[in-house]
Amino acid sequence: MIRRILMENVGVVINDFTSIGDSQFEKVNRKKASFLKRDAKLLKVGATGKVHTIDKQLDDTEKVTYSVHYTYFIKHGNHYYLEEEVESRKAVYYGGVIYEDVEEPIPAMEPGVDEEEYEGGERLEYRYDRHAAVQYAEKWWNSYNPAYKKFENDCTNFISQCLLAGDAPMRGYPTKGKGWWMRNQSWSYSWTVAHSLRQYIPNSSVGLRGKLVESPDKLKLGDVICYDFEGDGRFDHTTIVTGRDADGMPLVNAHTYNCRMRYWNYEDSTAYTPNIKYKFLTIMDDR
Numbered sequence: 001m002i003r004r005i006l007m008e009n010v011g012v013v014i015n016d017f018t019s020i021g022d023s024q025f026e027k028v029n030r031k032k033a034s035f036l037k038r039d040a041k042l043l044k045v046g047a048t049g050k051v052h053t054i055d056k057q058l059d060d061t062e063k064v065t066y067s068v069h070y071t072y073f074i075k076h077g078n079h080y081y082l083e084e085e086v087e088s089r090k091a092v093y094y095g096g097v098i099y100e101d102v103e104e105p106i107p108a109m110e111p112g113v114d115e116e117e118y119e120g121g122e123r124l125e126y127r128y129d130r131h132a133a134v135q136y137a138e139k140w141w142n143s144y145n146p147a148y149k150k151f152e153n154d155c156t157n158f159i160s161q162c163l164l165a166g167d168a169p170m171r172g173y174p175t176k177g178k179g180w181w182m183r184n185q186s187w188s189y190s191w192t193v194a195h196s197l198r199q200y201i202p203n204s205s206v207g208l209r210g211k212l213v214e215s216p217d218k219l220k221l222g223d224v225i226c227y228d229f230e231g232d233g234r235f236d237h238t239t240i241v242t243g244r245d246a247d248g249m250p251l252v253n254a255h256t257y258n259c260r261m262r263y264w265n266y267e268d269s270t271a272y273t274p275n276i277k278y279k280f281l282t283i284m285d286d287r
Contacts, residue, residue: 027087030268031072038263040076040245047071062093065104069142077246085259086142103270106153106236106256124206126169128285130222133166134242137253141260148182151192157182158255159224159238160191163283166222168208180208195235198226201281210281216250216264224281225252225264231275239264 028045035042048069055063065088072083088104140158144150151157160182164170172179172188180190180200190200201210201224213219219241227237239252243261250264257269266272 027070027268034263034265034268035074037267038076038245038247038249040074042072043075044073045070060094061099064091064093065089066091079246081243081245081251081261083251083259083261083263084142085257085262087257106271124169124171125286126167126207127287128168128222128283129166130220130283133162133222133240136165137162137240137242138260141253141255142258149185149187154255156194156197156238157187157192159197159240162222162240162253163208163224166283168283171207180204194226194238197224197238198235198279198281201283208283210283213280213282216278216280217248219250219280219282223250223283225250226279226281227266228277228279229266229271229273229275231273231277235279237266237271 028042031045032042049066050069051064051066053065057063068087068089070085070087072085074081074083090100090102090104091098092100137158140161144154145161148157148161160180168180170179170181170183173181173183174186176186176188179188180197181188182191189196191197201208202212204210210224216225219225221241221243223241225239225241226235227239228235229237237254237256239254239262241250241264242253243251245251245263251261252264253260254262265278266276
């Protein structure tokens with residue numbers, strides 16, 4: 001019964017956007033507003049649901065956790081592309097009626113630390129393989145490589161994996177507050193914490209490193225964007241550039257709320273606030 005109700009509510013393909021109600025398709029309407037600012041057109045939306053857990057309560061209500069996989073077919077100038085996103089939700093059902101249906105909040109981040117320089121004896125010279133980093137981001141955007149630990153807040157762990165796939169060298173083991181590494185079921189703060197990676201990349205002088213650029217159009221494929229949603233100085237989220245729209249602006253892949261080819265500014269996200277701040281990091285190597 002729960003699965004049938006879920007599919008009736010989210011197992012749809014939407015073509016006529018004029019009939020979409022704000023409460024029923026809030027996410028789609030946020031997308032529409034974002035696309036209008038870019039003069040992009042949302043041609044079709046698909047949404048499929050998957051139930052993960054059903055917990056029957058003593059009062060006969062059922063608490064359900066599920067995910068919705070959205071696909072957005074977009075036309076921007078002469079450029080067509082497919083954006084995808086997976087949203088985690090929880091709902092309460094009773095007698096075949098949905099009484100609550102909300103998006104799961106983003107899990108809290110570890111506090112992390114600011115980067116301390118560390119030279120060490122690891123391999124430091126490298127050439128960043130942007131193509132390999134993007135390939136990894138495309139392969140694993142909606143799944144989890146079993147070679148790595150999965151985190152509840154997985155965005156920076158995923159970006160670190162992408163950078164490593166691009167041949168960026170780890171360094172600093174075993175000190176958690178130094179370098180950038182994952183090894184023997186342990187890891188540095190910079191590997192998993194958004195704020196720490198944002199501090200590490202522009203402050204590192206060897207191995208994985210980068211520089212801040214002033215605007216997103218300066219980024220290349222395989223570069224990194226850091227997000228401070230509240231504008232309080234602590235960065236909450238990290239993405240990797242995997243494509244460009246018709247204006248040359250970045251499209252990104254990310255974990256936690258898994259997505260691919262999403263427009264870089266996250267204005268359509270429930271985490272977005274008017275105080276949001278970004279840092280744009282282009283990766284440097286030894287070429």
